[in-house]
Amino acid sequence: xxxxxHIAKTFxxxxxxxxxxGSFQPGQTSLIIGGSxxxxxxxxKCMIGLIKPDEGEVLYDGRNFLTVNEDDQKVIRxxxxxxxxxxxxxxxxxxxENVRFPLDMLTDHAENDKLDRARECLQRVGLEEAADRMxxxxxxxxxxxxxxxxxxxxxxxxxxxxxxxxxxDPLTSxxxxxxxxxxxxxxKITTVVITHDMNSMMEIxxxxxxxxxxxxxxxGNSATLTQSNVSELNEFIFASKLIRDMQH
Numbered sequence: 001x002x003x004x005x006h007i008a009k010t011f012x013x014x015x016x017x018x019x020x021x022g023s024f025q026p027g028q029t030s031l032i033i034g035g036s037x038x039x040x041x042x043x044x045k046c047m048i049g050l051i052k053p054d055e056g057e058v059l060y061d062g063r064n065f066l067t068v069n070e071d072d073q074k075v076i077r078x079x080x081x082x083x084x085x086x087x088x089x090x091x092x093x094x095x096x097e098n099v100r101f102p103l104d105m106l107t108d109h110a111e112n113d114k115l116d117r118a119r120e121c122l123q124r125v126g127l128e129e130a131a132d133r134m135x136x137x138x139x140x141x142x143x144x145x146x147x148x149x150x151x152x153x154x155x156x157x158x159x160x161x162x163x164x165x166x167x168x169d170p171l172t173s174x175x176x177x178x179x180x181x182x183x184x185x186x187x188k189i190t191t192v193v194i195t196h197d198m199n200s201m202m203e204i205x206x207x208x209x210x211x212x213x214x215x216x217x218x219x220g221n222s223a224t225l226t227q228s229n230v231s232e233l234n235e236f237i238f239a240s241k242l243i244r245d246m247q248h
């Protein structure tokens with residue numbers, strides 16, 4: 001479980017996050033939605049330690065990630081899996097080497113064990129046949145799946161996905177959503193997804209948090225998303241639906 005309490009962040013004279021609270025449960029796919037510049041990615045970066053908020057707490061099963069000592073912070077980091085927006089694969093490494101990378105960096109497991117675990121994760125995302133290919137030789141959707149395999153290779157308790165469907169066609173987006181949802185359910189991971197994809201909101205939003213100009217204006221789930229009386233959310237949904245219809 002992840003709890004965030006009163007997360008605030010200002011860059012210069014611009015307040016990007018204005019006291020955000022929320023909690024994210026194991027086995028649930030929680031979405032953070034909102035237009036560009038609303039603070040979604042900054043909030044994610046505050047949660048995973050890439051940006052230090054000006055105030056607030058980020059609690060991982062009761063441990064405040066912002067104030068624990070360096071050793072405890074490393075322990076929490078090892079419990080995180082992150083799928084970055086551009087997949088962030090190493091061009092010079094094969095698909096299998098990319099998936100194996102966190103094991104090489106953060107564990108002292110035997111070579112065979114690392115290989116077995118990396119292959120197991122590739123198999124889980126349906127890409128075992130692509131193990132020896134280079135990132136330049138696979139499609140955008142396959143790269144995202146490799147990114148997911150790498151994100152789960154350390155058996156994380158917490159999974160963060162930053163715009164997992166960016167740059168993908170609608171059909172591939174649905175497959176990526178389903179994969180994230182399945183893995184969350186299967187391993188009882190606490191999953192947080194930053195997205196503006198309408199399909200994701202309607203299909204995998206166990207919990208949805210809507211940010212607008214750095215504030216949390218609404219919270220609910222995919223079933224209650226279209227019943228809100230928050231005008232900013234309704235405008236955002238309408239625009240997202242319009243984009244989705246145009247893509248189809």
